Structures are given as structure tokens and as C-alpha cells.
Amino acid sequence: MKRILFIAAIAAVFGGFSQSPEALEKIEAAKIALITERLELTPAQAEKFWPIYREFGKQRQDIRRDFDQARRNFDPNKASEEENKKMLEMANQVKERQLKLEREYSNRILKVITTRQLNNLRKAENDFKEMLLRRIRAEQMKRQKQRRNDGRLNDRRN
CATH class of the missing domain: 1.10.287 (Helix Hairpins)
Known part of the structure; x- marks a missing residue:
């Protein structure tokens, strides 16, 4: 169940990335899901x-x-x-x-939490940043490509 929630949160974030407050909330939710999964937090640990x-x-x-x-x-x-x-x-x-x-x-x-979990926390934070940066770069490249294509289309029309 945790894995399904994690995958759903990541998909929601990366499905519609922007800098709106809603997107930032989705990013935070995805980060929480990733950390919770990677650390394998028990409910009692998570609460604290x-x-x-x-x-x-x-x-x-x-x-x-x-x-x-x-x-x-x-x-x-x-x-x-x-x-x-x-x-x-x-x-x-x-x-x-x-x-x-x-x-x-x-x-x-x-x-x-345990020392193992703390080490996993640091790794999870870094992995999440990397994942987010890759997604941002991919979105930027997609937009640039779209602009180039839009420019070519406008050139053909003229």
C-alpha cells in the first residue's frame, strides 16, 4: 500500500509540474511519501x-x-x-x-529513528532532489522544443 501511495504521489507531482502553491504541495507530499517509504517508518516513528x-x-x-x-x-x-x-x-x-x-x-x-534510517534519510533527500531536478530539466527541454516547433509552424504559415 505504501508503494502505491508513493508512486501515486510521484506521478501527481511530475504529471503537472509548475510553481503554483498546489504543485508545491504535491512536491512536498511526494517528498514525504519517498522519505516514509525509504525509511520504512513505523506509525509510531512517523508521528514523532x-x-x-x-x-x-x-x-x-x-x-x-x-x-x-x-x-x-x-x-x-x-x-x-x-x-x-x-x-x-x-x-x-x-x-x-x-x-x-x-x-x-x-x-x-x-x-x-535508527542510525540506518538517518543515513537512508540523507540518501532519500538527495535522491528526491535529483529526481526533481531531472524533471525540471525535462520540462524545460520540452518547453524549448515546443517553442521551436511553434516558431517553425509560424514560419511555414507566413
């Missing part, structure tokens, strides 16, 4: 695991967002040597914060 994992994801996202905002208006070619040094230091601080966060949440998660 998912709140911790969601909290971890939010913390990770906050760290990335803070750094992205700082980088948004930064141009290393126009920045002074001092500004470039500050940005490098900020990047190192972000990496340190991410590592600290990873350690903290790994310890919390290990109170709920």
Missing part, C-alpha cells in the same frame, strides 16, 4: 519524526533565506576588498550554522 523533520526544514530554509537576502544585492565585481571579505565570512558563518543545525537535529531525530 515528522514534526522534528519539518522544524529542521524550516530552520534550514531560514538560514538559506537570510544568506540569499544578503547576497541578492551583492556584486563581487563592484564590491571593495573589505566587502568581499565580509561576504566570504558570512558564507562561512552560514556553513557553520548549517552544520550546527544538522548536528542538533540529527541528535534529536536519532531519538526517534
Whole structure:
């Protein structure tokens, strides 16, 4: 049954990929299905695991967002040597914060799942990212091909 739900979730996500809120919810559902399947979470584990994992994801996202905002208006070619040094230091601080966060949440998660499951979690996250990136690239190529075909069709009509 889990495998059927997982396959259905993945198909739903990749059947209509876009950046709409509904699509993002489908992507999240597919990620949850993949992780649940790969970790073979028991219902008791899942009940404790998912709140911790969601909290971890939010913390990770906050760290990335803070750094992205700082980088948004930064141009290393126009920045002074001092500004470039500050940005490098900020990047190192972000990496340190991410590592600290990873350690903290790994310890919390290990109170709920096994070390094998934690290792599988990291693999599942990477596999999901790869799968999503492949799908995005495929969609982009499909759109480019469609545009080229539409352009050729318009040329023939004229």
C-alpha cells in the first residue's frame, strides 16, 4: 500500500509540474511519501519524526533565506576588498550554522529513528532532489522544443 501511495504521489507531482502553491504541495507530499517509504517508518516513528523533520526544514530554509537576502544585492565585481571579505565570512558563518543545525537535529531525530534510517534519510533527500531536478530539466527541454516547433509552424504559415 505504501508503494502505491508513493508512486501515486510521484506521478501527481511530475504529471503537472509548475510553481503554483498546489504543485508545491504535491512536491512536498511526494517528498514525504519517498522519505516514509525509504525509511520504512513505523506509525509510531512517523508521528514523532515528522514534526522534528519539518522544524529542521524550516530552520534550514531560514538560514538559506537570510544568506540569499544578503547576497541578492551583492556584486563581487563592484564590491571593495573589505566587502568581499565580509561576504566570504558570512558564507562561512552560514556553513557553520548549517552544520550546527544538522548536528542538533540529527541528535534529536536519532531519538526517534535508527542510525540506518538517518543515513537512508540523507540518501532519500538527495535522491528526491535529483529526481526533481531531472524533471525540471525535462520540462524545460520540452518547453524549448515546443517553442521551436511553434516558431517553425509560424514560419511555414507566413
